[in-house]
Every structure is written in C-alpha cells, then in structure tokens.
Amino acid sequence: MTTIDEQRLIQLTRDGDYDAFNRLVIEHQSAVFAVVLRMVRNRAAAEDITQDAFISAFRKISSYRGGIFRAWLFRIAKNAALDYLRKINRRAETSIDEDIVYFSETVKDDTQDPVADALNSELASLIEHCLGGLSDDHRLAMVMIDVEGHQYDEVAESIGISIGTVKSRLNRARARMRDCVQQDAELLPASLRL
Amino acid sequence: MFFEVLNRLFGRTDQSIDAVNAYVKGNASVDETQLVEKMMREDSSLEKDLSTQTALLSVLGRIDQVEAPRSFAISPEMVAAAERSESRLSGFAELFAPQRKLALAPAVITGIAALSVALLTLGDITGVVDQSTSNQSTSISTSAVSESAVEVEATERLLPKSEEPAASSAETELSDSDGSMAIEASPDLAYSEGVLSGMAITNDGISLPLRQLQFALAALALAAVGAWAGLRRARGE
Numbered sequence: 503m504t505t506i507d508e509q510r511l512i513q514l515t516r517d518g519d520y521d522a523f524n525r526l527v528i529e530h531q532s533a534v535f536a537v538v539l540r541m542v543r544n545r546a547a548a549e550d551i552t553q554d555a556f557i558s559a560f561r562k563i564s565s566y567r568g569g570i571f572r573a574w575l576f577r578i579a580k581n582a583a584l585d586y587l588r589k590i591n592r593r594a595e596t597s598i599d600e601d602i603v604y605f606s607e608t609v610k611d612d613t614q615d616p617v618a619d620a621l622n623s624e625l626a627s628l629i630e631h632c633l634g635g636l637s638d639d640h641r642l643a644m645v646m647i648d649v650e651g652h653q654y655d656e657v658a659e660s661i662g663i664s665i666g667t668v669k670s671r672l673n674r675a676r677a678r679m680r681d682c683v684q685q686d687a688e689l690l691p692a693s694l695r696l
Numbered sequence: 697m698f699f700e701v702l703n704r705l706f707g708r709t710d711q712s713i714d715a716v717n718a719y720v721k722g723n724a725s726v727d728e729t730q731l732v733e734k735m736m737r738e739d740s741s742l743e744k745d746l747s748t749q750t751a752l753l754s755v756l757g758r759i760d761q762v763e764a765p766r767s768f769a770i771s772p773e774m775v776a777a778a779e780r781s782e783s784r785l786s787g788f789a790e791l792f793a794p795q796r797k798l799a800l801a802p803a804v805i806t807g808i809a810a811l812s813v814a815l816l817t818l819g820d821i822t823g824v825v826d827q828s829t830s831n832q833s834t835s836i837s838t839s840a841v842s843e844s845a846v847e848v849e850a851t852e853r854l855l856p857k858s859e860e861p862a863a864s865s866a867e868t869e870l871s872d873s874d875g876s877m878a879i880e881a882s883p884d885l886a887y888s889e890g891v892l893s894g895m896a897i898t899n900d901g902i903s904l905p906l907r908q909l910q911f912a913l914a915a916l917a918l919a920a921v922g923a924w925a926g927l928r929r930a931r932g933e
Contacts, residue, residue, distance in 0.1 A: 524769040536762035549765065556768050557778050625755055648756045673713045676720065680748045 503529050508571055515563050523560050530572050533650070534579045540645040541583040551586055555579040569659055576660035584638055632682035640675035647672055720749040802924035809917035813910050820906055828903040
C-alpha cells in the first residue's frame, strides 16, 4: 500500500468510512498483533488487546496528525499492552496457561539435526527468560527492532521518544540480555562462544 | 559523563553506541567498524560481549514472523459497544491520560500549591508576611470593652444601695486617705485598657490571612493528588 493510498484511506476513515479503515486494519494487523503478542506473551490477551486497539484507533482517528501511520497504531497498541501488563503486574513469570507463547516455539530451524533442535529450543527458552527480565521499555525496543525488524524512526514514533533514546535503550537491552545469557554460556552456538 | 547527559537531553546518541549497535547487527560502516575495533583493543572483555550479542541477535532474527490469527476488522456494533462500556467518568478521566496534554495538570496544580505554601511559610518566618489580625484585634478589644461595661452595670445592679460600687469605694478611700479628690480608674476600665494595649500589634510586613491561605493551598494540593489518583483508578490503571 502506498503512502498516498494510505492517506486517502485515513481521510475516508475520518469521514466515518468503516470499509476504508478495515483496509488499513488488514494491512497492519499482523505487525500490530506481533508486537502486542511479544509484549504480553499471552495469545488470548493479545487478540483482545489488538482488537481493542483497532477500535480505539478508529474512534481516535481525528487525533492522528501525520507521520508514520503504523507507528501511530503501534503507540495505541503499546499503551493498551502496557496497561494490561500493569493490571496483571507480571513480567517474567512462567505460567501453566496454555496461551502463553514461547519464542522457542517459533524459532526457525533449517537443520534436520535433533541435537541442534534441542539446543535451539533451550537457547530460545533462555532468551525468553532473559527477555522477560527486561523492563517494559527495554523489551519493547528490543522486540520491535531485533525481533520484528522495524526501523528506528518507526519505533521512536511508536513509543514517543527520540531516535537517540531508542538506540540507547536498545544498547542497554542488548547488554542486559548478553549478561543474562552469559550465565548459561554453554547454550550458545560453539562458534560464538569464547 | 557530562556529554552523555547532554546527548540524552538532546536526543542524540553517543557515536560509540551507534557503532556498537551497527556492528552487532552486521551492517557497520568502515568508520564504525574501526571505532569498535579500537574499543575492543582498549577493553579486552568487549570482544566476548559483542560476540554474545551477535549470537543473540542471530537467534532472535530466526524467530518466525507472527501472522494475525484472524481478522481484526471492526464493525459499527463493536464501536458502539465500546462507547457504551466507557462510563462518563472514565471518559473524563481519559482527558488526563498519560499521552494527553492535560496529563500533567494535577501535578502542576499540586506543585504550585505546595510551592505557595512553602513561600508563605518562609515569608512568615522572615517577617515579610504577617498574619492579618487588625480586624481581629479591633473586634476583640471592642468586645472586651463592651463586656467590661456590662460587668460594671451588672455589679451596680446587684449590689445593695447601701454598698457603693468598687470604683466609688476606691475613690472614697483615696479621698479619705489624703483628702484629695483623686479618682482612680475602675478595675474594669483598667482591664479594658489592658486588653487594648495587649492587642496592639506592630505591622511591618504584608498583611495577609496567612493561616487561612496556607490551609486552603495545602487542601488544594491534597485535592489535586486525590483527583489524580481517582482519575487513574477510573482509567483502570
């Protein structure tokens, strides 16, 4: 979808056109759901939060004042996700809830080696644990840039901070992740262990 | 440290942070690579740290992209339901949500009120501001005089005619003692004068209803804090 198309749809949405807004929803729903899911790590909650975020975005479309539209959506979704996390007051806990999403379930593995599979799975679980130990701000920066691959300017606009602050948070998040993972260094790939 | 603070203040990153971020991502420029290599020469543990970070990012990069499990398209019924579920209070509370411009209003009101109380207290201590008591002293002395007048009347009525009022007794005694007609002021009048002189206040500072102002501003600050807490609760935070 080009920027011009997007702006046209946004203008139609301001006039109350549900179909125009839903085309925007289809374009951005995977990206928004992914960020929310990585933040709250609960599939059912992520679906509810994402749905509420889009409803809220439609109602508040008049407050969109230009810039990256997806970043504006991320901002609404991020606030909703943080509200959810504050309400349930949980960060790195494990749960028997079957809706909990673990990174280990979604790590691609190109090899057919079961040993490598097991190591990857353990490493992913370790990363999961370490990510959960980060503050919400640091985890959000790392998830959006290193996991979901968004650009610095989009993340900065989503969170409402400067690009410099995004880079600083990312740097600190990576350092903390590194320190956490190094406690179980044997799980790292041999070629990268020193 | 000073430049780090300045950079954060102005939203700029340290060059080294940019270089490290790009290096671990594998897309560092020649200059950035040289800077990182120089840092590694100066800090022997940095190479290991950066290698671990690179390994981490390689795993994170292999995480599958998440697809939306269903359509999140909205309908008029959904929007109407969302509007109905929001109470008037939560709608009002939303005006003060963290991302809104009014978010800082309760904090600003509390700050101004608290600062005003502090300044008034400081002024009271240093004498720049005085408690306004001129109306009070006038009313107190007036009431004291009227009270004393009432007492004199009551005394005169109660005493039998054969007995002379205290003032007259005092006068009589004096005249008896030295034959002069010196009249001594009655004790009740003396009391009134004492009240008046006791309430005389020199007023060098700005006269304000100090205690009342301090109390009102403190109450305003507490009310602002209470309102802020209540609005957070209404928003479900």
